[in-house]
Amino acid sequence: MASPAASLKHERDEPLEKSASPFQDDYNADASSSSASSPPKKQRTPEASSPSTTTMPESNASQPQTNSEQLEAVFRNMRLRRIVKENHGGEINQLAFFLDPQHNKAPFGLDQIKEFDKQGSVRRDPMDNSNVLGTTGGPQANVYDNEHCGDHLDIMSHFLLAPVIENDEEVTPEMLTCCWIHQPQDAILATAGTDRVVHILSLARSKELRRLTGHTHTITDIQPNHFNDQYVLSASKDCTVRLWNILTGKCLCIFEIKASVACFNPNTEGRTFLTGGYNGEIREWEIPELDGVDPEEPILISADNSRLLHPKLHAARIDCIRFCQGKVLSKSVNGKIEYWDPTTLEVLRTFTIKNSASNQCRFDVSMDQLFFCVGTSNGSTYIYNVESGRMVTELKHRRSTKAIRTCVFTRDSRSVVCGGEDSFLWRYDYVTDEVLDEWAKWKPEA
Template identity: 25%
Template sequence: MTDHGQQQVPMSCIESSHISENTPSLNGDCAHKKASCSNNPTVPYVKEDHGKALYCVSFCHVAEMYDQVFAAAGGNRITVYECLPDGGLDVLQVYCDGDQEEQFFTIAWTIDMLGGSPLLAAAGYRGHIKVLDCVTQSIIVVLSGHGNSVNELKFHPVDPSLLLSASKDESIRLWNTLTGVCVSIFAGHLGHRDEVLSLDVHLTGACFVSSGMDNTIKIWDLEDSVVQDAIERSYKEPRPKDRPFDTKLIQFPAFATSRIHADYVDCVRLIGDLILSKSTENKVIFWKPNPSRGKDSVTILREFQHKDAELWFLKFGLDTQLEMLAVGNKKGVISIFDVDSESERPLCKLSHSRCKSTIRQTCFSRKGNTMIACADDSVVWRWDLV
């Protein structure tokens, strides 16, 4: 049963070969235009017909053969697309949850280490995390335990079976998707005091950062012996039905601060040991923890200014080299910044006469030459930066 007292329902997959202009699952409204940026990228877009906001887009970086594949999530639907060489977008798969009240807020890609299939985890309003095999087009595991909505998912960069989830229930959970167990819960005494909105994992897998509605940003140690022991047991220990897995509660972060933002922190990303974070203050702040000056002290390196972004749940994207940052606003304008630049002004701004709705998230292809954005009006935008 779900937290809302309703039975879990399966997801169905509509293959791309079954989608036509007359199929109600997707209305392929595509066009090619020029943008108002100095590099003149081409701009194809697709408007999905469900009429719901698209909250998340994510490229599949798990293998080179999937470099041009990405997914978008909104309403009770997840659509998998391919970026075509001619600049267009092709629908590969559409997954539709049987629960009409479900709203997917977040998706994340990983790889099946046994079979090599790309796996896609999705979660949102109902709080259940569903992991899909995009080759067999089936759900391989449903992870239940959160007491409310899930706002962000991130897979471990070293161990592809480990998944972290940030929830409205004020916790972050670490899951083993291979065995289906909850390894650890990061919450409690010094945990978040309100909805957890965002998280990111260090490239080494040694720690992760989280942020939320309590205006705080926290760093959690994944190399802690208690966590490492629980991870090891999650692979080895059998799970008899009469004895649940001994999930560990971690109540103390390695670092926490509320000195960066004065409102909800809805997006946070790690660049090595440095942090990028944003709130509703029309800027993305680049900073580093400085505990030598105090337990919650920080050093702000620079601020990237962007206008008309007072809303929350606007998430920025970074390229795989962690050099370019793209963030949208409520007027449909996307600002591109050079993270390494001393300038706080964007390299360029991307706009389009038909793009007037709030941009909820952006993501980059592996090579960084294609950027995808999703919006409140059910539109997926493709920008080729040439």
């Protein structure tokens, strides 16, 4: 599935590496992977080591631990258990699990207790797609199954943009962003990048359903509205943010602002959204009442009709915004994350990411909204406690030396998946104390 010719400009200046081993076809292809756990013998994951449930750390103190304390113990026991190399050779720009908080009411975090069949696969509700992981990097969007194949991240589907001709030269587009959208009996992956098109991909049908066209420059961010499964936002370097109806393919509204990222506001059930700019400013926008009817022409909304919340909250380009416990976490590429109240605009806490030079990274908030994870320029990923402001742990491996561009929690918070410059996926899993003790006693055979 190829995109039309377009003016292509990469989000970052460094060139993409050429893919050494392209997939043979668009779907059901293999991805090369290798394990990097210690000891080097193959170990089963904590989940697979139990036939029925996942063991959680127990407290030695007389007082029971809170969820936050138990999760901190889980994070401190995380070790690298799986590495997957994507074949495009470029950066992995975004990861997204299909967590679907509005339609999937299954437990999450410590409340999610997994059960396994005799083959070690997770027993789950067939409507629960939280095991599905989408990735974008180079000219590809890939979909993985993160649970049903033991330790593996198993490739499920693959979407490839063909090179296009621009100024008599062949140019390879780059996918920069993606998000999941719920539809009945389907999981929809929306993805976009330098080809200026939002691609709407059906996982159930393994095909591209439609293309949303209208942007005239690179698309840097797309965000779903979890309160209305028809709507998606796209932010572009063409100085607009657009609201789309993915079912009809029509652009409903054009918001005139040069924003690098956007985020729907769950406090208003998706009727408003925030944008983060290249100059560090944050604005709030209201979506017009559409009454379920697409306008004949997109509604133009100028910046004068938005609310400037913070003109200079950040000193550099904002690369990620997420809501957490009714408040906002916003990050800039200089490694500063601000936690602030969108009503009073009071800054509650500032996080300075350790050992990180200027780095673009999309952070993630756990489903219980108690923690966030964020990558650094040197290959580390940190997990922070939102309430205490404390850095809980550093996820790091000696082979991970390039910048982490994106990281995500699984639904049960027992794994964190990271991706970045070197086209590797790094999955860190919770490992029980018993297994860690066993590893400590391990000695190589003589």
